[in-house]
Amino acid sequence: MSILVNKNSKVIVQGFTGKEGSFHASQMIEYGTQVVGGVTPGKSGEFHLDRPVFNTVEDAVKATGADVSIIFVPPAFAADAIMEAADAGVKLIVAITEGIPVNDMIYAKEFIKDRNVRLIGPNCPGLITPDECKVGIMPGFIHRKGRVGIISRSGTLTYEAVNQITQLGYGQSTAVGIGGDPVNGSSHLDIMRLFNEDPDTDGVIMIGEIGGSNEEICAEWVRDNMKKPVVGFIAGQTAPPGRRMGHAGAIISGGKGTAAEKMRVMSACGIEVVKSPADIGIAMVSLLKSKGLVSA
Amino acid sequence: MNLHEYQAKEIIKGFGVPIQEGIVAETVEQAIEGAAKLYPDGPDGKWFIIKAQIHAGGRGKGGGVKLAKSLAQVEEIAGKILGMTLVTPQTGPEGKVVHKVLVAQDMFYPGASEPKEYYLSITLDRERGRDVLIASAEGGMSIEEVAEEHPDKIIRESIDPMLGIQPFQCRKIAFKMGFTGDAFKSAVSFIAKIYKAYKATDCSLIEINPMLKTSDDKIIAVDCKINLDDNALFRHKDYEAMRDILEEAPLEVEASQYNLNYIKLDGNVGCMVNGAGLAMATMDMIQLSGGEPANFLDVGGGASPETVEKGFRIILKDPNVKAILVNIFGGIVRCDRVANGIVEAYKIIGDIQIPIIVRLQGTNAIEAAKIINESGLKVMSAITLEEAANKVKEALA
Numbered sequence: 001m002s003i004l005v006n007k008n009s010k011v012i013v014q015g016f017t018g019k020e021g022s023f024h025a026s027q028m029i030e031y032g033t034q035v036v037g038g039v040t041p042g043k044s045g046e047f048h049l050d051r052p053v054f055n056t057v058e059d060a061v062k063a064t065g066a067d068v069s070i071i072f073v074p075p076a077f078a079a080d081a082i083m084e085a086a087d088a089g090v091k092l093i094v095a096i097t098e099g100i101p102v103n104d105m106i107y108a109k110e111f112i113k114d115r116n117v118r119l120i121g122p123n124c125p126g127l128i129t130p131d132e133c134k135v136g137i138m139p140g141f142i143h144r145k146g147r148v149g150i151i152s153r154s155g156t157l158t159y160e161a162v163n164q165i166t167q168l169g170y171g172q173s174t175a176v177g178i179g180g181d182p183v184n185g186s187s188h189l190d191i192m193r194l195f196n197e198d199p200d201t202d203g204v205i206m207i208g209e210i211g212g213s214n215e216e217i218c219a220e221w222v223r224d225n226m227k228k229p230v231v232g233f234i235a236g237q238t239a240p241p242g243r244r245m246g247h248a249g250a251i252i253s254g255g256k257g258t259a260a261e262k263m264r265v266m267s268a269c270g271i272e273v274v275k276s277p278a279d280i281g282i283a284m285v286s287l288l289k290s291k292g293l294v295s296a
Numbered sequence: 297m298n299l300h301e302y303q304a305k306e307i308i309k310g311f312g313v314p315i316q317e318g319i320v321a322e323t324v325e326q327a328i329e330g331a332a333k334l335y336p337d338g339p340d341g342k343w344f345i346i347k348a349q350i351h352a353g354g355r356g357k358g359g360g361v362k363l364a365k366s367l368a369q370v371e372e373i374a375g376k377i378l379g380m381t382l383v384t385p386q387t388g389p390e391g392k393v394v395h396k397v398l399v400a401q402d403m404f405y406p407g408a409s410e411p412k413e414y415y416l417s418i419t420l421d422r423e424r425g426r427d428v429l430i431a432s433a434e435g436g437m438s439i440e441e442v443a444e445e446h447p448d449k450i451i452r453e454s455i456d457p458m459l460g461i462q463p464f465q466c467r468k469i470a471f472k473m474g475f476t477g478d479a480f481k482s483a484v485s486f487i488a489k490i491y492k493a494y495k496a497t498d499c500s501l502i503e504i505n506p507m508l509k510t511s512d513d514k515i516i517a518v519d520c521k522i523n524l525d526d527n528a529l530f531r532h533k534d535y536e537a538m539r540d541i542l543e544e545a546p547l548e549v550e551a552s553q554y555n556l557n558y559i560k561l562d563g564n565v566g567c568m569v570n571g572a573g574l575a576m577a578t579m580d581m582i583q584l585s586g587g588e589p590a591n592f593l594d595v596g597g598g599a600s601p602e603t604v605e606k607g608f609r610i611i612l613k614d615p616n617v618k619a620i621l622v623n624i625f626g627g628i629v630r631c632d633r634v635a636n637g638i639v640e641a642y643k644i645i646g647d648i649q650i651p652i653i654v655r656l657q658g659t660n661a662i663e664a665a666k667i668i669n670e671s672g673l674k675v676m677s678a679i680t681l682e683e684a685a686n687k688v689k690e691a692l693a
Contacts (some may be wrong), residue, residue, distance in 0.1 A: 062369060063610050073531075075527060099527045101498055101531070103495065103498050104528075105425075106425060107457060107459045110426070110458055134346070139627030139659060141659060153573060154571060154572065154573020154577075155573065155574075155576040156569075156570055156625040156627070159627055159658070160657070160681065163657060165682075173625070180572065182420055182572065183422070183425045195616065207573070209573055209576065210576070211422070213423060217423070233577070235576035235580065236579075236580070237572045237579075237580040237583065238583045238588075238589050239576055239592070256392030263521055275580070275584060275687065276580070276581055277577035277581055278581065278680065278681035278682040278684075278685055
């Protein structure tokens with residue numbers, strides 16, 4: 001098991017023949033992901049990386065049976081690409097694109113709401129089930145098959161947590177980067193629910209950032225429903241209020257969404273909160289050991 | 297991107313929103329000239345409001361908004377405000393230098409009814425992924441205070457993203473704000489136009505405080521604050537010209553020219569990191585190691601020798617920096633290449649007097665540490681975050 005993607009997932013790439021799409025598609029193929037084709041409007045009939053190219057996501061899904069789409073389309077067209085994928089009936093959309101206008105995402109989110117599809121991202125590194133399926137831009141080799149689930153709003157900070165777990169001799173069931181934008185497809189809570197139900201996940205690391213109240217909402221759910229230990233870290237404890245720190249979502253306003261407040265709520269809800277990013281891995285491992293869940 | 301009050305008012309006026317008219321001035325002469333032309337029937341006996349134009353709220357509290365009762369007073373007050381360092385609750389203790397003033401009409405003239413101030417804003421409700429309108433009959437003051445002390449006086453109305461704000465919603469809000477008669481009709485139209493402006497300009501915030509009911513029942517935007525969504529600026533080339541780099545820290549402007557995301561802070565340990573989340577986490581770690589972060593600097597995914605060199609140069613321009621921590625998680629980009637870039641950049645810059653700690657983790661991290669250690673430079677290498685934190689501690693000791 002694992003969540004969202006596994007060795008049976010069939011992936012298409014939107015923005016397949018572009019620079020980013022080409023590079024990361026070949027990396028995914030190398031990792032062992034079943035990349036079954038791609039979409040670039042106007043290039044139907046061509047082959048790229050030995051895979052067929054289609055004009056529309058609908059054509060690609062019909063021909064390949066793809067159930068996952070990863071999006072590398074430039075920001076001005078990315079929300080449209082998300083809607084196209086949802087309309088074509090894929091089950092999971094992973095939007096890597098950074099810099100999509102907020103208004104566009106509001107429309108895209110509304111469009112996919114009543115369709116049977118899950119969106120991860122945008123502005124995210126994607127997700128990976130080690131040794132089975134990588135749908136994203138993360139370095140595959142730092143991952144190791146295991147039983148720790150990871151949910152994070154950040155890219156490189158996710159790699160940091162993954163790497164700590166791997167270096168300690170453990171591994172990940174699935175690692176999911178949900179992205180740092182103010183309007184995104186899946187929240188911490190959405191992914192936390194999936195890990196709670198996954199028999200192959202023993203514990204979860206949740207990495208958050210200043211801004212919004214996504215982490216607090218998830219923490220309250222964890223308090224009432226979570227059957228597994230959770231370790232938490234919030235980036236931005238030293239960020240000054242009101243300043244934009246790279247991620248559009250990471251803005252603290254009016255005392256809400258500060259790191260201190262998030263950490264306080266998470267602790268109060270029974271999450272093991274670490275102050276230093278260096279302690280994420282070790283905290284998870286100690287917690288698993290104390291619960292008798294020592295198997296890697 | 298933030299806009300000045302005068303720019304924001306110009307934009308909403310384009311959508312038919314009635315505003316307090318004004319003329320922007322960079323010199324006292326321009327202020328007097330503007331004031332003389334401000335009222336259609338001439339300046340005699342008229343009053344003027346002189347407002348400092350800076351990217352921060354709370355200007356009135358800091359002495360940046362004053363009433364002038366004659367052209368002579370315009371001269372005197374504009375002279376005082378232009379060039380002053382204005383300190384408000386939002387500028388920080390160092391304040392901001394005022395380069396422009398807005399000379400505006402006085403809207404609090406006497407008449408049949410009492411003028412009254414209201415509050416109106418539209419912004420993104422992140423939890424719901426849609427826009428929300430916030431209004432209150434308690435305008436003119438800090439809305440945070442109202443929200444805290446009298447949450448019942450805050451009106452919230454969620455807006456359907458597909459349909460936009462509906463007439464019944466505008467009426468509902470206007471009734472809840474307490475408008476009646478002609479003022480009610482004007483308020484309904486005002487609210488609808490503000491929403492139209494909000495959507496059409498790709499704002500992340502539009503705030504009218506105060507929204508004024510005049511003594512003759514007109515509804516006017518006396519102040520307006522707009523934050524534009526940077527991601528949508530490609531659709532609004534005309535707004536890009538409204539950027540005022542005098543409002544931004546010089547080092548931040550320089551960094552943005554190199555596509556580096558840099559924010560200057562007040563600490564003593566500089567840092568250069570790839571990825572915004574890891575950059576914030578690195579700043580947190582610096583504090584836990586006994587230092588204070590001097591900046592936020594995200595060099596993005598690439599971390600090429602050029603970006604590393606530019607990053608070093610910008611950090612080194614800050615005299616408070618006593619040590620630099622480079623924290624790169626090499627995934628797609630290989631650590632040995634980044635290490636070579638750092639050595640190269642170090643040699644090009646030459647004489648660096650402060651200790652540098654380079655933490656490279658990921659692909660070829662061990663080779664990278666070797667390159668750093670054998671470079672003969674005063675650079676310490678680290679592989680784990682913990683090691684890096686300890687070396688920052690050592691460097692500050």
